[in-house]
Amino acid sequence: MTKIKTQAQLSEELKKKAKEQGFDLIGIARIPGSDRIKLRTAALQRWLKAGHQSDMKWMGAPRRQKIESLLEGVNSVLSVGLNYYVKKNKNPGAVSIARYAWGKDYHKVINQRLKRVGRWLTKERPNCRWKVCVDTSPLLEKAWAEEAGLGWIGKHSNLINQEYGSWVILGHLLCTEPLISDKPAKPLCGKCQACIETCPTQAITEPFVVNSNRCLAYHTIESKAPELPKDITSSLGSWIAGCDICQEICPWNRVELPNSEEPEMQPKNWVLELTKQEALSWNDNQWNESLRGSALKRIKPWMWRRNAKAIQSDNYP
Ligand code: SF4
Ligand code: SF4
Numbered sequence: 001m002t003k004i005k006t007q008a009q010l011s012e013e014l015k016k017k018a019k020e021q022g023f024d025l026i027g028i029a030r031i032p033g034s035d036r037i038k039l040r041t042a043a044l045q046r047w048l049k050a051g052h053q054s055d056m057k058w059m060g061a062p063r064r065q066k067i068e069s070l071l072e073g074v075n076s077v078l079s080v081g082l083n084y085y086v087k088k089n090k091n092p093g094a095v096s097i098a099r100y101a102w103g104k105d106y107h108k109v110i111n112q113r114l115k116r117v118g119r120w121l122t123k124e125r126p127n128c129r130w131k132v133c134v135d136t137s138p139l140l141e142k143a144w145a146e147e148a149g150l151g152w153i154g155k156h157s158n159l160i161n162q163e164y165g166s167w168v169i170l171g172h173l174l175c176t177e178p179l180i181s182d183k184p185a186k187p188l189c190g191k192c193q194a195c196i197e198t199c200p201t202q203a204i205t206e207p208f209v210v211n212s213n214r215c216l217a218y219h220t221i222e223s224k225a226p227e228l229p230k231d232i233t234s235s236l237g238s239w240i241a242g243c244d245i246c247q248e249i250c251p252w253n254r255v256e257l258p259n260s261e262e263p264e265m266q267p268k269n270w271v272l273e274l275t276k277q278e279a280l281s282w283n284d285n286q287w288n289e290s291l292r293g294s295a296l297k298r299i300k301p302w303m304w305r306r307n308a309k310a311i312q313s314d315n316y317p
Contacts, residue, residue, distance in 0.1 A: 010124060011180040017120045018080050021113040022262060025081030025161055025168060027148030027182040031067060031074055034184055040143035040153075043208065052211040055223075067174065070139060071131045076179035077172050078117070079141075079148035081159070082110060085167035087259040090272040095279055095311060097296070098217065098242025099167060102267035105295040109264050110134045110171035118173055130175040145170050152187040155207040156195035156246040162188065165253035188252075195246035200235035204246065216243035220307045221299055233310040240279060240307045241296055268294065279308035 005013065011028055018026045047053065068074055084100055100106065114132040121128055133139045142159045146152055151161035151168070158166040189207075196204045203214035212218035216239050219225075219232045228236070247253055260266075270278075270290055282290070287301040299307070 005124060007178060008180050010177070013124075014078060014117065014121060014179065017117045018078060018114075021116055022082070023080040023113070023171075024083040024164060024258070025079075025145075025150045027079050027145075027150050028179045029077045029079060029144055029147040029149075029184075030179070030181040031076065033144070033147045036184060037140070037143055037147055040140055040146075044140065047209060050209075050211075052205075052209065052213065067139065067144070070133065071129065071174045071176070073129065073176045074131075074174045075176050076181070077144050077148060077174055078114075078179070079145045079150050080110070080114065080171050080173070081145065081150050081161065081164070081168040082106070082171070082262070082265075083164050083167060083258055083260045084169055084262075084265045085165065085257050085260055086265060086267060087257075088267060088272060093275060094238070094273050095240040095276055095308065096238040096244075097240060097271055097274075098244050100169060101241060101294065101296045102265070102271050103262075104264040104293050105297070106169045107134050107295065108293075110169060114171050114173045118175075121173075121175060121177065125177055128175055128177045130173055130177075133172040133174060135170070139172060139174075141170050141172055144172060147184050149182040149185050152185045152189070153208060154195065154250065154252075155189050155193070156199075156204060156250065157208055157210045158247060160188070160250070160252050162252070163258065165255075165257050166247050166250060167253065167257065192251060194249045194251065198249040199246050200237070201232065216245075220303075224303070226306065228306065228310045233312075236307075236310055236312070238276075238311055240274075240276075240304065240311060241299055276308050276311050279304060 015026045090096060111132055111134050118130045118132060121130055142153050145159050151159045154160045159168060160166045161168055201214045203211050205211050216236060219228050220239060220241055284301045291297045
């Protein structure tokens with residue numbers, strides 16, 4: 001007869017299962033979390049009140065501020081991170097695409113892997129209920145990752161890990177099982193302000209607060225406006241999809257970082273080579289073909305053309 005695992009054994013083995021799925025960062029937090037979760041929730045409320053979400057209405061979903069509304073009876077969160085840093089750079093003269101979008105759509109990759117971990121949990125504890133959350137679910141995911149010890153939220157509002165920097169995609173497995181939690185991470189930005197000082201549009205209005213109305217990532221990926229505003233295009237440089245400037249300047253990313261060997265994280269062949277002229281010449285079919293299975297599909301072909309048009313070729317870094 002198999003011996004029933006203690007909660008400590010279950011927690012350790014759950015983390016091992018996540019490791020087997022290729023996750024680089026793994027930790028557990030317990031609900032309701034420390035006071036820091038309350039602080040992060042209050043910060044989200046202030047951010048929404050200030051209108052920094054622009055027209056991303058989903059950021060204001062009340063469920064985002066209450067983890068219990070995502071899974072009734074939730075007791076613990078398994079937080080995971082997948083390194084997406086690939087030691088490559090775009091060709092000179094090519095347009096810039098944010099690193100997270102170089103490879104396959106990370107939502108699918110993380111979702112599938114976390115579901116495998118969840119199915120293992122069901123075998124161990126048949127009465128346990130669980131739910132996978134990746135980015136699209138209304139969860140304060142960076143705050144929970146910080147609570148589970150994966151890293152701290154930097155002043156640019158991304159999660160930073162001491163070993164992997166901020167090039168990490170997060171995912172969460174919520175479950176009703178009371179697991180053993182890890183220690184929350186300590187913030188290590190210190191007096192640094194590099195991201196705030198380097199943002200070309202001054203979108204980081206104060207530490208940890210990014211005003212989407214000024215952020216190149218919001219304008220190139222989320223905004224449905226027919227034209228990009230002038231004060232955005234004047235700072236656009238070569239960014240056609242997203243912006244990594246505040247992460248590239250961060251000292252935690254400017255050291256030798258572990259290179260991801262994950263086939264799913266490797267850049268599609270055109271991603272590092274696409275020129276402005278090519279971007280403008282692709283028709284809808286070519287976009288569909290090139291963007292198959294990519295997170296960049298969120299940017300519709302007309303938005304790509306809008307962004308490409310706004311790029312100043314003499315503005316390439
Ligand atoms: S993503 Fe770019 S525009 Fe947005 S805050 Fe960072 S540096 Fe500024
Ligand atoms: S650039 Fe400096 S302040 Fe900004 S996130 Fe990195 S360490 Fe923190």
